Amino acid sequence: MPETDPRESVHKRPPTMDGVPNVTRADAAAAVRNPLAFIAARWTPEPRTVQRAALVSLVMSVIIVITGGAVRLTSSGLGCPTWPKCTDDSLTATSEMGLHGVVEFGNRLLTYVLCAAVGWAIIAARSQKPYRRSLTRLGWAQFWVVMSNAVLGGIVVLVGLNPYTVAAHFAATTALIALATVMWQRTREGDAAPRPLVGKAVQQLVWVLIAVSVLLILVGTVVTGAGPHAGDSSDVPRMPVDWEMVSKAHAVLAWIVVTLTFALWFVLKAVDAPKGPLARTRDLFLVLLAQGVIGYVQYFTDLPEVLVGLHMFGSCLVWIAALRVLLALRERPEETAPGLPVQEYEATSVSMAGPR
Numbered sequence: 273m274p275e276t277d278p279r280e281s282v283h284k285r286p287p288t289m290d291g292v293p294n295v296t297r298a299d300a301a302a303a304v305r306n307p308l309a310f311i312a313a314r315w316t317p318e319p320r321t322v323q324r325a326a327l328v329s330l331v332m333s334v335i336i337v338i339t340g341g342a343v344r345l346t347s348s349g350l351g352c353p354t355w356p357k358c359t360d361d362s363l364t365a366t367s368e369m370g371l372h373g374v375v376e377f378g379n380r381l382l383t384y385v386l387c388a389a390v391g392w393a394i395i396a397a398r399s400q401k402p403y404r405r406s407l408t409r410l411g412w413a414q415f416w417v418v419m420s421n422a423v424l425g426g427i428v429v430l431v432g433l434n435p436y437t438v439a440a441h442f443a444a445t446t447a448l449i450a451l452a453t454v455m456w457q458r459t460r461e462g463d464a465a466p467r468p469l470v471g472k473a474v475q476q477l478v479w480v481l482i483a484v485s486v487l488l489i490l491v492g493t494v495v496t497g498a499g500p501h502a503g504d505s506s507d508v509p510r511m512p513v514d515w516e517m518v519s520k521a522h523a524v525l526a527w528i529v530v531t532l533t534f535a536l537w538f539v540l541k542a543v544d545a546p547k548g549p550l551a552r553t554r555d556l557f558l559v560l561l562a563q564g565v566i567g568y569v570q571y572f573t574d575l576p577e578v579l580v581g582l583h584m585f586g587s588c589l590v591w592i593a594a595l596r597v598l599l600a601l602r603e604r605p606e607e608t609a610p611g612l613p614v615q616e617y618e619a620t621s622v623s624m625a626g627p628r
Contacts, residue, residue: 330452349503351376355426410455435497462606
């Protein structure tokens with residue numbers, strides 16, 4: 273047989289790659305009309321992808337708190353003296369603004385990264401099969417909080433870092449972290465009706481813990497608003513309260529949260545509660561101890577910037593840990609098919625432990 277050129281046989285092989293599907297005008301119109309539905313019809317993410325997207329959104333919510341704290345602690349709050357532009361003539365920071373302009377404008381840019389993370393969580397939740405409306409709603413709730421908080425951040429700049437607007441800005445971010453935490457938890461659960469793992473007495477104790485934690489965070493914003501780190505080197509007004517008194521009230525609330533957490537752990541052990549609530553309560557207790565150490569050290573060392581920044585990061589971790597305790601008190605199994613039995617658990621104590 274005559275020999276053939278191997279290059280010729282390669283050229284004669286049939287193509288192995290599939291052709292790119294044609295996008296019709298109807299497809300383009302559908303993508304413009306409802307892009308989320310268009311993506312969901314063509315992509316089904318793995319459950320782990322949805323979980324990671326929700327986690328990234330939560331992590332970015334915490335990072336934006338840290339960078340916002342860096343703006344204040346480096347006195348860069350008015351590094352960009354106006355909003356939405358950085359200056360009246362420039363959208364971005366200029367070289368004349370120095371470090372303060374870079375820090376403030378960098379924090380603004382991270383808002384877009386946060387929006388992208390929240391958008392990715394929305395797309396992943398919307399594309400999951402079967403469709404879970406509750407996850408998508410949690411994602412959209414985060415989006416609107418981010419948008420409203422971005423406007424509030426602009427107002428903070430326009431009013432010259434008024435401490436009350438700064439406190440509201442941080443409180444809105446705390447709400448964002450709460451939504452992101454709940455969404456992350458829900459991505460790892462089913463959609464069946466929640467089934468309590470503990471009794472009402474324990475649930476009420478945890479709700480008291482959550483309420484005091486919220487009060488602790490709010491009083492912390494007052495400590496910030498009355499403290500020395502105003503956010504800019506100019507004459508920024510402070511809250512007209514006694515900083516020492518508010519700091520002591522903040523410490524008292526922190527000790528109340530620690531006491532409630534220890535009491536909760538003791539009650540859960542006494543009623544032989546499931547491991548989930550016990551583990552989350554232990555995590556909260558450890559985070560509180562670390563946060564307390566940082567708080568007292570910064571108080572007795574005249575509030576060094578690094579420790580204040582760590583304390584802000586710790587406040588985010590305390591809030592997430594407290595919410596995880598609350599979310600651990602129930603379970604949401606996958607919805608079972610009709611006719612299949614649902615496993616029942618006996619409670620150690622009807623009033624304390626609840627169904628398990």
